[in-house]
Amino acid sequence: MNKIWGWMLIIGIxxxxxxxxxxxxxxxxxxxxxxxxxxxxxxxxxxxxxSGIMRLAEAEGLLDILTRKMEGxxxxxxxxxxxxxxxxxxxxxxxxxxVLGLGWAATPAGLSAMEALEQLEEERRVKRHPLAAxxxxxxxxxxxxxxxxxxxxxxxxxxxxxxxxxxGAAVPTGIVLPGILATAASTAAxxxxxxxxxxxx
Amino acid sequence: MNxxxxxxxxxxxxxxxxxxxLGLSMKLDIFDIFLEGVKDxxxxxxxxxxxxxxxxxxxxVLRAAxxxxxxxxxxxxxxxxxxxxxxxxxxxxxxxxxxxxxxGLMLDIFTEYGVDSWxxxxxxxxxxxxxxxxxxxxxxxxxxxxxxxxxxxxGALTAAVVGVIVSILLTGxxx
Numbered sequence: 001m002n003k004i005w006g007w008m009l010i011i012g013i014x015x016x017x018x019x020x021x022x023x024x025x026x027x028x029x030x031x032x033x034x035x036x037x038x039x040x041x042x043x044x045x046x047x048x049x050x051s052g053i054m055r056l057a058e059a060e061g062l063l064d065i066l067t068r069k070m071e072g073x074x075x076x077x078x079x080x081x082x083x084x085x086x087x088x089x090x091x092x093x094x095x096x097x098x099v100l101g102l103g104w105a106a107t108p109a110g111l112s113a114m115e116a117l118e119q120l121e122e123e124r125r126v127k128r129h130p131l132a133a134x135x136x137x138x139x140x141x142x143x144x145x146x147x148x149x150x151x152x153x154x155x156x157x158x159x160x161x162x163x164x165x166x167x168g169a170a171v172p173t174g175i176v177l178p179g180i181l182a183t184a185a186s187t188a189a190x191x192x193x194x195x196x197x198x199x200x201x
Numbered sequence: 202m203n204x205x206x207x208x209x210x211x212x213x214x215x216x217x218x219x220x221x222x223l224g225l226s227m228k229l230d231i232f233d234i235f236l237e238g239v240k241d242x243x244x245x246x247x248x249x250x251x252x253x254x255x256x257x258x259x260x261x262v263l264r265a266a267x268x269x270x271x272x273x274x275x276x277x278x279x280x281x282x283x284x285x286x287x288x289x290x291x292x293x294x295x296x297x298x299x300x301x302x303x304x305g306l307m308l309d310i311f312t313e314y315g316v317d318s319w320x321x322x323x324x325x326x327x328x329x330x331x332x333x334x335x336x337x338x339x340x341x342x343x344x345x346x347x348x349x350x351x352x353x354x355x356g357a358l359t360a361a362v363v364g365v366i367v368s369i370l371l372t373g374x375x376x
Contacts, residue, residue: 001348004335008259008298016266024265032261036254039301044246051242052235057220059234060227100212110337111245111344118345137349138342146341147356150334152364156209157329163308164325167316173206175325178371182330186364193356 043104051108054093067092077148077194078141080131087116091145098153110149117141144194151190152183245344252343256336260298269295283369286310286320293327293365297358300333323372330364 016025057063067074070092074081081087090113097106121139124132133139138146157179165172224231263269273291280290288310296303307324314320334357342350 001339001342001350004354005255005259005339008263008335012259012262012266012268015268015271016262019266021266025262028261028265029258032258033254035261036257037250039257040246040250040253044243047246048239048242051245052238053217053220055238055241056224056229056231056234059229060220060223062220062223101209102213102216107340108242108245110341111249114341114345118347134349136347138347138351138353142342142345142347143351143353143356146334146338146350146353147360149341150332150337150357151360152330152332154329156205157325158206158209159304160307160325160329161206163304163311164316167308167311167321169316169321173203174375175322175329176205178326178368178375179329182326182364182367182371185367186330186360189363190356190360193352193359197352197356 043107046104047107050102050105054105054108054112057093058089063089063093066096070095077144077191079198081120081141085116085120087113087120087141090116094145094149095153098149099155101154101156101158103154106149110145113145114142117145140198144198147190147194148187151187153187154183155180249340249344252339256339257299260302263298264295264302284319285323285369286314288313289320289324289327292324293331293361296328296331296333297361298333298335300328300336303328303333319372319376322376323368326368326372327365330368331361334358334361 013025016022054063067089071088073095074088074092075083078088078091090109093109094106094113097103097109117139120141121133123129124139125135131140156176160175160179161172164175221231224234269291270287272294273287273289276290277287280287288306292303292306292310295306307328310324311321316325334354338350338353338357342348342353
């Protein structure tokens with residue numbers, strides 16, 4: 001993360017200076033910091049709302065039902081998560097919410113999953129488990145989770161359909177079938193990648 | 202297809218109706234449990250706020266310096282054979298960092314080339330099969346103070362590249 005963030009800034013500022021856009025870059029530095037806060041405020045309400053619904057679904061046992069339904073898939077992707085570990089529950093919910101296109105609902109579940117995975121790593125470190133990752137290093141499960149998560153799982157791209165219809169596309173929903181195919185391909189590539197990397201020590 | 206749209210629009214209300222209805226029938230303290238979750242959610246958002254400021258600053262600088270445009274133009278000759286507009290290439294790169302920025306650029310492409318043009322189709326497909334991986338990685342990893350991400354980026358980029366290639370092939374078949 002240090003390298004990614006650092007290089008984004010270095011490349012941006014250098015290119016800006018060379019091409020004589022120092023004024024724009026200065027403005028961007030100030031304005032984007034502000035837009036970071038605005039973005040957080042904009043997402044706060046909806047993420048908090050879903051976080052409340054998630055807690056409610058958890059208390060009702062709905063998350064356990066969902067986890068049981070998705071057990072096969074989760075166990076296939078994460079063979080080393082012990083059965084019944086809370087991470088399973090949040091990963092299941094995050095994947096399900098992403099498939100349904102509920103990005104805002106996926107965020108609190110995803111962050112809870114990361115927390116649970118970090119706890120799993122802490123347990124492994126205490127037990128001196130051979131797979132344990134060092135503090136500050138992503139565990140195998142975290143890498144797998146993130147790769148699958150960003151490979152895009154959404155089945156129906158609602159916002160894109162809305163924009164296509166707004167711009168007068170002949171068949172706005174024509175994107176659904178090719179979209180599912182492309183998404184399936186990128187997710188399949190992600191799964192193959194994590195299965196290969198997961199085998200390595 | 203309209204049925205699919207109708208069902209998609211029903212997802213959120215139906216989920217909430219179900220969760221709340223079930224809670225009431227189980228005689229749970231639903232409002233209290235909900236508010237506990239909301240409180241945690243707000244803590245989560247305030248926890249990722251520093252990451253958002255850091256990330257959006259870096260993305261803002263990249264955009265102000267037109268780095269994404271240059272990437273599109275620099276690779277222009279390679280994609281010329283595909284009849285792909287340089288903007289679409291910029292779009293692919295910008296999508297790795299920010300969904301909002303990518304959506305804005307997609308709308309520009311719709312305006313410039315037409316929503317049902319080859320470039321319009323390709324942009325819509327690329328956006329529907331990729332995620333903003335740098336954004337998600339930053340928010341998720343930094344929430345647990347993880348800086349060494351091992352093979353996450355490589356995996357994310359592999360999935361994105363395959364998604365883009367398949368999108369190009371599908372656009373070619375559709376158009």
